[in-house]
Amino acid sequence: MPLTQIQIIQSLGEALSWFEKELEWGVAPGELNHLTGRIGELYAAMITRGQMATTTNQRGYDVVSAEGERISVKTVTTSVQARFNTNTLELADRIMVLRINVDDDEGVSVETLLDIGRADFDGHLRRLSNGSIDFPIASRRKSTRPLDAQSIEAAESFGGYTVQQFESGSIGVLRHGNRVDVAKPVLRELAAQLGVDLLNGSGRPRNTRQLGAAIIKAIGSRHQ
Structure with missing residues (x-):
C-alpha cells in the first residue's frame, strides 16, 4: 500500500531520530549505511511528492516521483564518491545524490548534491579502470560568512x-x-x-x- 505524504514525513523524522541516537552511542556516520540509504529515499520521496519503489531492492531506481519519474537515489555521509551500477543506470529517469551532514552547530541535515535528469548525468561521472562509474563528491564547505x-x-x-x-x-x-x-x-x-x-x-x-x-x-x- 502506498504511503501518504504524512506517513513519508513521519518515517523520515523517525529515521533521522534513530540516526542521531546511533551517533550518540558512538557509531561513526560511515557505518550507518542501513539508515543513510533509507533516509535518502524517504527524503527524495518527500520533496518529489512521490513514493518508494514498490519492490524491495528495485533494480535501477528507488523512488517514483508524483510525475512518474523513476529516481535513483544515492546517499552518503563521509564518502568521497557515490558508486553507480552501469547495468541498471539506464532504468532511471532522474538521479539524486544526497549527503547527510553531521554538525555540532546545526545538528543532522540532508543536503542535495545533485538532482539531474538521466540524459544529463554522464558529464558528471568519473569512469574507473575496473569498469565502474561514480560521482565524485567534494568535501563539505561551510559558509565563510563571518x-x-x-x-x-x-x-x-x-x-x-x-x-x-x-x-x-x-x-x-x-x-x-x-x-x-x-x-x-x-x-x-x-x-x-x-x-x-x-x-x-x-x-x-x-x-x-x-x-x-x-x-x-x-x-x-x-x-x-
Whole structure:
C-alpha cells in the first residue's frame, strides 16, 4: 500500500531520530549505511511528492516521483564518491545524490548534491579502470560568512558573557566583549549556572543552536 505524504514525513523524522541516537552511542556516520540509504529515499520521496519503489531492492531506481519519474537515489555521509551500477543506470529517469551532514552547530541535515535528469548525468561521472562509474563528491564547505557580518536577532548577557543568536541561527559567545572561538563549552557552563537542561525534549543532547537559544531565553526571563 502506498504511503501518504504524512506517513513519508513521519518515517523520515523517525529515521533521522534513530540516526542521531546511533551517533550518540558512538557509531561513526560511515557505518550507518542501513539508515543513510533509507533516509535518502524517504527524503527524495518527500520533496518529489512521490513514493518508494514498490519492490524491495528495485533494480535501477528507488523512488517514483508524483510525475512518474523513476529516481535513483544515492546517499552518503563521509564518502568521497557515490558508486553507480552501469547495468541498471539506464532504468532511471532522474538521479539524486544526497549527503547527510553531521554538525555540532546545526545538528543532522540532508543536503542535495545533485538532482539531474538521466540524459544529463554522464558529464558528471568519473569512469574507473575496473569498469565502474561514480560521482565524485567534494568535501563539505561551510559558509565563510563571518558572524560579525550577520545581523543579531537576539542577545543576552550573564556573568561576563554575552550570548548572541544571529540571522542564520548560529550562536556566538563574547567574553568581556571578545569573541570566544568555541562556544559549546561556555554554553555548557552557563547552562549549569542557569539551570538550563543540556538535553532537548526528546532526551538527546542539545546542539549549539538549541542550547544557545535556550540560554538566551533563560537569561531574558531573569530580566523580566
